[in-house]
Amino acid sequence: MTDPAAWAEHLRDEPPVLVTGAAGFIGMHVAERLLEAGLAVVGFDNVNDYYDVRLKRARLERLSGRPGFRFIEGDLADARALGAAFDAAGAPRRVIHLAAQAGVRHSLTNPGAYADSNLTGFLNVLEACRAAAPAHLVYASSSSVYGGNARLPLSPRDGVDHPVSLYAATKKANELMAHAYSHLYALPATGLRFFTVYGPWGRPDMAYWSFAEAIMAGRTLELYNMGEVSRDFTYVDDVVESLLRLAPLAPAPDPGFDRMNPDPARSWAPHRVYNIGRAEPAPVRALVAALEAELGRKAEVRLVPAQPGDVAATAADVADLERATGFVPQVTLAEGVRRFARWWTDWTVRAG
Template sequence: MPHKASDSQTTPVLVTGAAGFIGFHIARRLLETGTPVVGIDNINSYYDPRLKQARLAVLEGKEGFRFQKLDLADRDATAELFATLRPRQVVHMAAQAGVRYSLSNPHAYADSNLLGFLNVLEGCRHCGAEHLLYASSSSVYGANAALPFRVGDNVDHPLSLYAATKKANELMAHTYSHLYGLPTTGLRFFTVYGPWGRPDMAIFLFTDAILHGRPIDVFNNGAMRRDFTYIDDVTEAVLRLIDKPAAPNPAWNAEAPDPATSLAPYRIYNIGNSEPVGLLDLIDVVEAACGRKAVRNFLPMQAGDVKATYADVAALKQAVDFAPRTPVDEGVRRFVTWYSDIYLRQIAPNNEMCGDSSPAL
């Protein structure tokens, strides 16, 4: 069953990256269950801060929400937050996102995804947190071409620095689970999309370009497939897992180690729709939702990209009796409606987007 607030729950859930896409949706759902939330974010300018501020405005209109602007790379400030709040449950969604951005701004990933994550682990350790859920990524599968991707697969060949930092997060989490008994759950997200989504993601950029008569960039000449996963399904999975702290696997075998479990309280799950969609088919779906055709600018493969992603979610299904299931045509329709009714009218009425214009898949 998904998370429900108990009468005795007075300690807020700490949600990092609460002004970000996934963190915002998780915080909102928790608040809707009556669970108090403390959200933190550094509101950086990787993409339009107006969108982040608009998400925060929604959260701040709900009872039980408190926000603190904080950069997790600030060791002292992060330690003070954990010492003061002493959260039992931490949902860590803050990160420097984007594969292509990591090619030109590598230090941003070290600061946020490595140093920031270490500070979160230390905070959880010293405050005695009962469960840390954190965002990993399907990008960790890297050069692995065996589909579908299974949580027990080898992920030692990342193709971008972003992917390498997410793999490092999983290793760091396991160390803290082993040394300090901290239950950690890593969530490998597969191309999450939906209302309030990131402007650097493909569906957002395609919609924006089509509705304004601009061409769209189609990398690898469209010969790519992605496991597009709707945000409500992601949020449902997280809420079901939050009250299920990772536990040791008594059947774990050191001579044939399962990378997704451990003798420590450590788990890894794929969060994906398990129905890969071709890039050209996705464009057809976006065109249908927008009611217009796209002008397609075919380009070669970009450095750091992979040709296909496909999630095996058997472990998630077994753990919480749930798997993402929203069809991509339905999810895209909902996104286009949000884009037209809220984003263009309330957030960016002059259509002045900021950030990398190359679509992130």
């Protein structure tokens, strides 16, 4: 049952879907798609000030106007607040965990925020799932877990033992923690390694947003690693489609798992990991060119050295995603930037 519409029909008599990070970029889009399909959603988020709170509140306004949505504000590190969200969802059968402290560079200066949200917070999610016993926990991981691995494309079967940022280390820790709970408590869990997600309602700390601001303000934008950077830019609608197609596919134990030659993407436990990417990496210079074309202005560019925690290139191997769901991300960088630029131009006018 890989068609989201069929999944929605199947879930109409179930408790609401619990979506953590509902005020976030991907979380809002996921919740919106679920609501559009006629499903009830309980959203959970702490609405922190890591970036403009007005943007987060505006996302929530889009959701709160739809029938079937209930929002609970609280912090992942507060087990009682998270428990209230689980209670509000009535022991949810589906938990989509997208809340986290994001950002590679922020982790260099505020490491405690990552311990609180991504480690303690994720442990609280797992403990709540242990008590509620949902049919499936889908949680956000990141392509950052691949760290120093330079063999492209990056495969879920590659090792992820050399993270180059604390953020990446917390995401790898999440995968290990989820696997342990899958093994110990038979919790079906799927980790999604997102590759550079972008699009409308996105995050101001991401390059595509800061580049747009710099271009329109006539400021010089910096290209790290002397401009020699490429990313597997993945449009948010493709990310949501991938997630919704995987969500009904709760993993089962693999009886053929070879413990003498373990596959990092599979397990004897009901736990799986997938890449979610466009599988067509592009140089960051191409992102700048696309923004220039859509915004109608040339960028002033300065080449600077690589920053701590950065990697030179990412590219996703999505063969497992395609085999499981019949879907791979479709939106080209040019089209995705066009949609983002139209939304962003409107948002900057409304936000002042």
